[in-house]
């Protein structure tokens with residue numbers, strides 16, 4: 001607690017920004033109090049992030065770089081210095097942005113929060129060991145160390161198996177007829193078959209009649225003998241030729257079927273080959289550790305009767321309850337009285353663990369377990385987990401810069417979020433956050449409202465001061481939502497009754513058990529519930545999976561708008577596919593199912609907003625049609641930065657080069673040949689209305705709509721992007737730099753511009769995250785238009801203003817994790833608002849009032 005100290009360092013108790021011009025900011029001058037909760041508000045594209053992240057946080061980063069690495073100064077001109085005249089009184093900054101891409105595969109809630117380290121110490125020091133077993137070190141309990149990992153699966157928990165039933169699905173076929181289905185099909189397959197002839201196999205008897213020994217060798221051998229190949233000769237002739245010593249056509253390396261499958265899966269460059277190989281592989285739990293990934297000695301140690309893997313699989317709520325029991329005065333370790341020093345160690349470690357768990361649980365994450373991979377968390381959950389970890393770091397005198405900390409939070413969980421933010425502030429930190437939730441904005445000490453519009457119509461400070469002052473800021477769009485009473489005349493559209501229903505029964509996955517639920521077709525349904533109640537499990541995971549499985553004939557294309565994502569490892573996909581249940585609905589009523597998820601679009605910077613939506617194809621065609629391009633015979637492909645003809649040869653169209661910094665993470669700096677444009681000089685000479693192809697990619701959607709071209713197809717794409725609130729993004733914005741919410745809206749835009757087809761089911765995951773109330777209203781109007789056109793929308797949603805406008809609400813709960821997974825209330829918003837059991841009801845009632 002040292003608020004004073006941090007403020008007097010430079011004699012200022014304010015952060016003073018002068019002349020900020022980053023992106024659309026128009027020479028912003030601003031004084032912001034330190035040691036306060038400061039909300040940055042404004043519609044999408046108004047310039048909130050440009051100010052909070054692009055200016056304030058970037059400047060702090062720049063100073064940090066300069067202080068730790070003087071030689072890095074040279075690089076600063078390349079990595080970017082924010083466009084601002086001066087910032088005074090700026091404390092060091094810690095940014096907690098929404099995660100923009102998936103975390104590392106082995107990172108878990110336990111490792112990311114360091115809680116696992118303490119748990120391992122607990123097992124090492126206080127665990128109950130089998131009689132005679134030596135005491136283990138903490139590292140022995142980690143699946144990520146050589147000491148700890150199961151030696152058979154190296155800590156993966158799974159081994160790959162290629163069962164005979166998959167390699168040879170029909171044992172009545174002969175080898176010539178293709179009994180070995182897992183073998184390659186073209187010439188390589190024929191070559192392997194010819195090898196078997198030379199090795200003395202009869203390839204014309206049914207597989208099942210071959211001697212067991214021969215079958216096993218062909219399938220499982222790890223030898224790779226060189227075999228003479230005589231093409232176009234029958235078995236008898238080949239035997240004769242070998243006996244005669246006739247030189248073969250060539251020598252070939254034989255590979256057993258299993259070895260071929262595993263080798264192709266692990267090593268093939270072709271995604272199709274890998275996928276085909278994967279179809280012959282099953283992952284089975286490691287026989288040694290039973291999938292628990294630890295070596296046996298470590299698994300044998302228990303605490304409160306649980307192996308460390310069992311503790312790691314429990315919801316954090318339950319872990320905390322168990323640990324609180326350990327702090328009871330009469331607690332003793334199981335199987336002994338415990339030495340005084342062991343009891344002391346237990347108390348100390350458990351107290352530490354509880355202190356680490358409490359902010360995580362307070363932030364609505366109590367249903368997570370320590371072994372949950374961070375890659376499976378939503379971006380909002382991940383940000384809150386990092387936030388909880390920061391509270392414990394005892395930092396003071398820093399400014400935290402957050403991006404929509406309320407994302408993914410039910411209103412009932414918002415109070416604890418505010419508690420954590422206040423705790424950070426009260427221990428002497430500044431907390432600056434971009435936020436859209438009106439409930440959170442109201443609780444800020446200070447509000448910086450940017451706008452009034454987006455892009456060139458924004459970029460000024462509309463209001464900077466306590467909440468009340470915003471009341472008088474006439475221009476502010478935010479003000480209307482915070483203070484204006486909903487117009488009494490505002491007519492609520494009539495609730496749709498729907499037309500038939502999509503029924504799910506017996507759904508089981510995660511905390512959802514044997515659930516039956518019905519979604520009205522031809523209506524807009526909002527699925528609500530506290531964090532961890534099972535909303536994503538139901539809508540994002542189970543629903544599409546069951547639709548694919550049960551309604552296959554009626555579903556055209558299960559995830560059309562989602563196919564830009566890099567294909568997941570087919571093996572893990574298969575392991576994940578675990579939903580039990582059935583879907584049924586009126587036949588023919590659902591022609592397509594489109595899941596628009598928050599999963600990132602592609603994983604490379606080579607995919608961007610324009611390429612993903614298909615807009616870029618049209619733009620390239622327009623460039624190729626210009627007189628100069630035709631004179632030079634440049635085809636549309638010339639204007640792709642992914643193809644050699646048009647792209648910059650130095651960076652191969654990346655636009656950036658990696659710069660290694662000693663002791664610091666690698667930095668991407670703009671390519672010096674093309675200046676980051678990605679194209680070669682000749683290609684850039686072609687202009688469309690005075691703009692090069694690189695200029696076009698740098699334009700925002702809004703600017704492009706205003707002045708790029710009057711081409712109808714281009715404008716249809718741009719209008720769709722504007723409608724989902726993405727007017728501020730650049731056409732060339734790399735997919736990797738989109739937040740989850742933005743990625744979802746890009747997919748939605750791509751889907752919307754395809755036009756109305758009706759009979760489509762859209763599955764959305766919190767579509768309004770990252771959207772100002774005004775933008776959310778626009779998006780909602782669009783969704784209603786889809787439903788008016790005969791489609792069905794089912795969305796997870798937290799914003800009660802939006803839920804109140806749905807036709808139907810399904811509220812899950814009542815709590816999270818094991819205490820959730822059931823339908824607590826369903827009906828029209830008015831009906832759900834009166835449910836006594838629902839934690840959503842009071843908030844929904846307030847929004848309906």
Ligand code: ADP
Pocket residue numbers: 023024042043044045046047048049050051454455456700727728729730
């Ligand atoms: P907000 O955070 O309020 O949604 P941003 O600060 O992201 O808005 O964007 C404000 C303006 O700056 C928009 O017009 C946007 O197009 C522009 N902008 C944002 N990022 C960049 C960038 N990397 N390069 C150029 N312009 C950008």
Ligand code: ADP
Pocket residue numbers: 367368369372376510511529530531532533534535536537538816817818
């Ligand atoms: P919500 O979307 O309502 O916040 P989720 O569907 O994400 O809730 O989570 C419901 C329950 O299922 C929680 O207990 C959560 O920990 C668990 N869960 C969700 N995803 C996974 C997963 N990939 N692996 C294991 N458990 C999961």
Ligand code: ZN
Pocket residue numbers: 150151152153154155156157158286287288289290291292293294
């Ligand atoms: Zn194992």
Ligand code: ZN
Pocket residue numbers: 648649650651652653654655656671672673674675676677678679
């Ligand atoms: Zn280049």
